[in-house]
Amino acid sequence: MNDLTIKELTKQMHALVKSKGWYEADSKRPQTPRNLAVSLSIEAAEILEHFQFTDEIKDRDELGSELADVMLYLLQLASVSGIDLEDAVLKKIEVNKGRSWDVK
Numbered sequence: 001m002n003d004l005t006i007k008e009l010t011k012q013m014h015a016l017v018k019s020k021g022w023y024e025a026d027s028k029r030p031q032t033p034r035n036l037a038v039s040l041s042i043e044a045a046e047i048l049e050h051f052q053f054t055d056e057i058k059d060r061d062e063l064g065s066e067l068a069d070v071m072l073y074l075l076q077l078a079s080v081s082g083i084d085l086e087d088a089v090l091k092k093i094e095v096n097k098g099r100s101w102d103v104k
Helices: 006-020 033-049 060-080 085-097
Strands: none
Touching: 006 060, 006 085, 033 060, 060 085
């Protein structure tokens, strides 16, 4: 099992995107924040298909593949938007520590 940081995963994502030519000006998959946000949303919705009409995980490998797609789009969206995702996650955890849920 690899213990990669978000920055290391992002670097691998950049290498994949570059190897596919998706950073090129004439790319059919422009890596814009809008395009990546749309793709992220579509992939997240595909996770729901695994739970349509059931609470059971029927195919862990397929679910894992969809979760990986979501993570890859999230990493790319954060990167092209100039957001340090590690820092953003840590800040959000601190904010959430001070929040209360389900309190009337």
